[in-house]
Amino acid sequence: MEKRTALPISLQPSNLRPIAYRILSKKHGLNIQTDALQVLTETVGSKFGSEWKGSESLQFLEDIAKVWKIQDRGLFVDGTGLKAVIKELTYKDGGSVSFKATRQDTLVDDPVNVEIGFDELKWNDFFRFINPDKQPNYFFDHQRKQFSLIPTPSSKLTFQTKNAVSYFNRRYHLIRDRLSRNSSFQKPSFSSISSIQKSVSNQINELTLIKNVLGRDGSKFLLFGLLSQDAEGNYILEDSSDYIILNLKQAYKSSDCFYCLGMFVIVEGIYSATTNVSTNSNVISGCFYVNYLGHPPAERREVSLEAYGNLDFMGINRDIEDTHISSSHIFRINKNLRKKLLSMEKENVEHKLLILGSDCFLDNAKFMEGLKKLLSKIEDSIIENSDNAPLALVLMGSFTSRPLTPTDSSTATISNSEDYKNGFDNLASILSKFKNIVSRTKIVLIPGPHDPWQALYTLGSSNLNIFPQFSIPKIFLNRLEKLLPKGNLIIGWNPIRVNYLTQEIVIFKDNLYEKLKRNDIVFESDIQREVEKVEKEKEKERISHGKISLDDIDTNQPHVSYKTRQARKMVKALLDQGTLQPFLSNLKIINTACDYALRMEPLPSVVILSDSSFPNVSVTYNGCKVINITKAMGSSRKITYAEYFTSTRQIDFSDLYF
Known part of the structure; x- marks a missing residue:
């Protein structure tokens, strides 16, 4: 059955304002300006006629709100932007209302590209070498949890100075956002007796800001931040709230990765307010005794x-x-x-x-x-x-x-x-x-x-x-x-x-491998582990009198070459750090x-x-x-x-x- 075409009617903005407010403002958090309301009134009146209060009209307003937010056009709906969105919504089907032609399914932002058929695509149009000066500069806004595209700056010097100051901050917030999607570092979605008992025993892998460890002497925490050194040569961990001195004497690190200054790491340990190795009054008093140190796990591309x-x-x-x-x-x-x-x-x-x-x-x-x-x-x-x-x-x-x-x-x-x-x-x-x-x-x-x-x-x-x-x-x-x-x-x-x-x-x-290996931090536990390994080999040799039998060979462990182990360490360090x-x-x-x-x-x-x-x-x-x-x-x-x-x-x- 063919779709019925409604006759256009003349609507007043005051007629449509309550519906627009309910859908655009109250539901989607958008503020519609006067000129935009006028454009919307004319469009709804001409498209839906006497059915301007019907389900199709309401869905049309929903689609406008979704496209507006997908295109990241801001909180204020203006007339010019609304005309572009309406044109895109109605372009493909010759004026019929359909969300299939909206931003989330188009090739690019230009509505003309909606007409491009997939059968006309050529592979060489999607094969390009892209230098940094042609690559879009997406900036991660940690407050909105979204990327924003930064236009070419008018003053490169000011732009570069600002970027130099916030370089590590941007890396921190991007990795922190990645960890927030990792199920290993999320709070339980509901409360139960078991989850309450788990939280009491401090076994939840919940990341804590450094400033929040104050006043909780002897408690166990999981911290995330930038690993570096202060002016006195102490290892410190710094996040968006503060920084704290680390005691790494008893720390163990995963042996499948490199650990260098300038990397973002996750540390597990106990906060002690009584120990103060720094003379700097600006740093959080006390020390964080690290038990284990690891990298923030990378996330698959499609996720x-x-x-x-x-x-x-x-x-x-x-x-x-x-x-x-x-x-x-x-x-x-x-x-x-x-x-x-x-x-x-x-x-x-x-x-x-x-x-x-x-x-x-x-x-x-x-x-x-x-x-x-x-x-x-x-x-x-x-x-x-x-x-x-x-x-x-x-x-x-x-x-x-x-x-x-x-x-x-x-x-x-x-x-x-x-x-x-x-x-x-x-x-x-x-x-x-x-x-x-x-x-x-x-x-x-x-x-x-x-x-x-x-x-x-x-x-x-x-x-x-x-x-x-x-x-x-x-x-x-x-x-x-x-x-x-x-x-x-x-x-x-x-x-x-x-x-x-x-x-x-x-x-x-x-030459990344040399740089990673040369700057890899050696902990006391690493030295102890190597000593134990050498002593274990000597003990085996003493018992067997230099002869190795087939029973001494562990066939359950797959053999991994030294080259492959080192390659995995290098790859994990780069991809976990995201740079x-x-x-x-x-x-x-x-x-x-x-x-x-x-x-x-x-x-x-x-x-x-x-x-x-x-x-x-x-x-x-x-x-x-x-x-x-x-x-x-x-x-x-x-x-x-x-x-x-x-x-x-x-x-x-x-x-x-x-």
């Missing part, structure tokens, strides 16, 4: 995305050319679109990324010889089957064995710059011989510590390198730009992100104006690390696959690279001898 309303953190659906959309407007991803993209991922089984190891020294003749052989192998495979062409060939810096540094002589400085440019000219010369690679594969360049312009003041030291690191200046790459088709040369930052359909891939070059640089500023300098580029919250689909201090490894933790690729070329004549297959999310490590 975080759902909690934050499926925000488009990568900006892949953002139409930059659409000038009528505000720069602070939030974009969300359609769930049906995500399903379609996931289906396209499974279909394109031949798609892959090819990543070389770090330190692709273009001034090294041996490396260039190996690179030429690798390119020849790729070219031959493309000729054999065009589907074998990799989507991208990622080259990791540094691209020179010597840092590009200033010298006392201007002539020498020019010579250094020319040598550096010659390396990329030689790369362009080699690539020109492989037509299929040039036409079908993107070439991605990611800088290292020896590359400009940072090398001019860091002198190649990775400790002085600022992250995110800017891309290599185009002045050195003009021959590559002329050779490659438009869009096939990606001059990346470090780190850089890749959006491939539903996957978020982070590529990052840094690529979980250190204090004295260990690593962060450009806080772009610190969102280092954030891993929600977790990426894949993290590709290029750590020359650690061997090739692949570890999956909480659904996030973390891959490390070592040096591109060691002492032997072989090129190390990896192929990441996007359809199956599998990684293949390979060595090519030449």
Whole structure:
């Protein structure tokens, strides 16, 4: 039966005001302004006529309120914004009232995109390399428990100063919000005798603010905060309320992770008001005796995305050319679109990324010889089957064995710059011989510590390198730009992100393992544990007189190699902390104006690390696959690279001898 069309009537704002107040204000907490009420009155009168009090009209007001809140338009409903919402609600069905065309199911904020059919989608529209300057800067508002999009600031200096001050605060509130969704740290939803007895015995894993331990001497608490040291060298834990001195002499930590200053940790222990090791009168008196110390557990990507309303953190659906959309407007991803993209991922089984190891020294003749052989192998495979062409060939810096540094002589400085440019000219010369690679594969360049312009003041030291690191200046790459088709040369930052359909891939070059291991805090319990382990081995050897029988081997415990154990420790530290640089500023300098580029919250689909201090490894933790690729070329004549297959999310490590 066809739907009946109501004749329009002329309504007065005073007629609709009680209904609008009941639904928009009382139920949804919105304040409708006079001009918006006038727009709403005209719309309802023309759409529903004499049925303006009916269920469809009331549902229409409900839909308006939902869309307004989903779009995060604020508490005050104005006429201009209301017109846009009404237009979006009625666009798809030619004026019929339906919530299917609302913000939660559209591709982007522009209502015109509602018409886009999923059958018209092309996979390459959702395959992009995104540098930090093009990545949306989402700021977590801990009071609203939501992300807000920060527009480009008018004054970068003021913006950076403000970010530097609140850098650790933002990390704290984001991890704290993650823990609030973890069932292990939630209060019981109802009271019962058992739950009351449990709370009396202080066994609930409820996080307590540091300021709330005052006056509760001898009580057991679970605290969460930033691990650091005060001016007197005491370990302290700091949260949003205060900080307290920690006694770690009897503390045990989980052996599956690194613990460094600058990390956020969960500590369990007992507060003592009588012990006061600090002379600072501003700090909470007493001391917190830590029994156990652990990391805040990471959260699976899909859980975080759902909690934050499926925000488009990568900006892949953002139409930059659409000038009528505000720069602070939030974009969300359609769930049906995500399903379609996931289906396209499974279909394109031949798609892959090819990543070389770090330190692709273009001034090294041996490396260039190996690179030429690798390119020849790729070219031959493309000729054999065009589907074998990799989507991208990622080259990791540094691209020179010597840092590009200033010298006392201007002539020498020019010579250094020319040598550096010659390396990329030689790369362009080699690539020109492989037509299929040039036409079908993107070439991605990611800088290292020896590359400009940072090398001019860091002198190649990775400790002085600022992250995110800017891309290599185009002045050195003009021959590559002329050779490659438009869009096939990606001059990346470090780190850089890749959006491939539903996957978020982070590529990052840094020697993280050495940094984590060197700054890992060694507790007295760690030393005691090692001593007991050595004594146990000696006792076994003494009893067996140096002979080991099959009965002495514990076959129930799976054997895990040292490399895998260390890789798991590194991966857990990074993902639990939700950042690529979980250190204090004295260990690593962060450009806080772009610190969102280092954030891993929600977790990426894949993290590709290029750590020359650690061997090739692949570890999956909480659904996030973390891959490390070592040096591109060691002492032997072989090129190390990896192929990441996007359809199956599998990684293949390979060595090519030449």
